[in-house]
Amino acid sequence: MSTAADRWAAFPGPTKVLAAARELLENGKTGPGVTVRVTLDAAERDQVGRILGMAWEASTVPVTLGRLRKALHGLDDTLEDLLVRLGGPLDDRVAKRELDRKAAQDHLNNAYAVLTSVGIPEHAVALARTRRWLEYTNPDLAESRAQALALLWQHLPAADRPLPELANSLFGNPHHLDRDADLGRLAARLLAAAHATDPGAAAAAAGTALSADAWRQLWASVGVSCDEVSATVLVLNLPLAGSGAPAAIAAAAAETGEPVWLTARSLRRAWEPGPGLHTVRVCENPVVVETAAARLGPHALPLICVYGRPSIAAWLLLEGLAAAGVRLLMTCDRDTAGQQFLTELLRLPGAVEWLAAADGVYEESRLPDLLADLTPAPLAGT
Template sequence: MTRTNWESLPGTNKAMAAARTRIENGDTGDRVRLDLDLTDQDRADLGRRLGMDWELSGKPVTLGRLRAAFAQTGAVLEQVLTTRGGPLQNLPAQRAQQRAARTASVEAAYQILADAGIAEPVVTLARQRRWLGKPDVDDIAGRARDTAALWAALPAGGRRLSELADHLYDDPHALDRDRDLGRITARILAASDAPQADGDTGRANAAANALAAAEWRQTWAAHEVLCDEVSATVLVLGLRLTGQASAAALAATAAHHGEPVWLTARSLRGRWTPADPATTIRVCENPAIVEAAADELGAACPPLVCVYGRPSTAAWTLLHGLADAGVRLLISTDRDIAGLGFAKAMLKIPGALAWLPDAAGLYEETRLHDLLSDLRATK
């Protein structure tokens, strides 16, 4: 049988295809085994060159045996593979080049953030967490340029998020919370705003929390971007404010009638101040406390603020504004994991203290009698 005929047999074709795969992947030694699923006929085909002893032995085909088979006819395996299937590729070298190109593209993308003025620790965190995405899948350079454009536009001077997005990207939804760019930029802003003393852990936690609704609004608000202000609310009872902000008129009217009222972040825009900066204002977590206080004390209830779970942008605006005016804040929350987290954050407000910390009860509702007694004694 001629060499050409032997090369065209199914068993030989399988061996040559497997040989190309191994050689192109850098496995070139004579002892390299070929991964083959051979039928009896395939082994018979190969046995015509590899010998009957090999055919009957059940041993695998190696590159060395295949090279020897071609050498019998004066041919070189690699030359035959090149003639039949084109030049042999150096896949390890190609993969190394691709990795180098990906690394260079990643370096360039995150350098765009650094050149925009974003702090080095934040850029490093963004790269470690791959906030810009994957270079093989996502346009990380484009995302970096879009992020840099936003950074240059901040603080936004009270522009709405959708307006800012439309101005920068011709898409009012580009910075929405469910869009990649919105999530990237919110993480970077939150990490940049985290206290330096909290280090990398603080920056990472701030970035992770930035995508929750309340923190999302607060993150953008810190850079003078308005974000869905009517959805951010805080409940008050007996709170009297003065000033031009609409919250002042709303709170004063509700206090006069002894009715709880929800104030929005929008209503707290503008100038306002507590009517009596020397007063003490109690802060609770659950609306049930406010309802009970309204039912029992009505218009005689001392000022009471309810954050309703995790404090919203409106709640933070109100609490910080009150504290800045000199008001003394007393803080109460549930004492489960979530409530303790809310309390810890609010107790960082200058001058804030715990409200009845010695009263027993995991939840505020179980401490309702004590809380109402304190309000009653203060009216």
């Protein structure tokens, strides 16, 4: 049976007010001072004022829950009872949101637990949780990402497998672990963090994991190759020995004094410094190698060019030479970038700056000095 409140509620103005009041109550906003925010025209305000009173209707004050409750109480009704009669039970959206939040947190806890369960170090999983790697951009993907990472981890280290082949065998897509793929980026960060020895180092390693060289090094550390023919280093007359490809390639090129590019792939094969190789000069720019080859040919002293920031191929070669006790003479451009490269290179054991006293910001400015130093003593002055 319709009550006075029900009849009042049927008008457009009260309908707006009650709909807004329901929204407030369902979201836990129940205080008497809570404003019921609605836009009412003159006719609608007149309709609402039929129970709120002429004083309210003539004023400019908004409807509040307290004022609405008091008016309905005067009709022997309550706001909650009226709303239930009109639209069914009130939802407890606050409780529902809390349940949803707890369910989502449990879902994430389970996803990160998957990583720990396959042996990924706890400090790496902790970093992943702090950085929200699994739920990044889409929390719904956390579990599937965790399962994919767990599957990958269980197949590492791999036995000299190309990354696309590994991705295809595990996920049916050769590009699933690419550097621009979601899972590939996530896997690289997790690998970097896992290989670090402490949380601070893990965070730093993960932050640089997606650079081209760090990417190749990370996967190489677990037996996976990543387009290692694209990482190169330029050499001239560099005598290498051993059964691997670098020795054969370098020897063939040195016979004619021809510069040659060695790849990271070739430098992972067996090689060592050739007999009598005690010192190697290292430059930044290919023009030094090209000019030395043109003017000195096979007589030029051994020279390596890192071609800007050293690639993984350059590091493989230089670290191998340094570890074998070869003295490395380093030079780069003396601009900001070049000095950064030089600082990195001089960290190698036994490395010193090459012709530090020679004038010139760029290597091209010092080219006569560099060429003179690349000339063997018997040919000096010829």
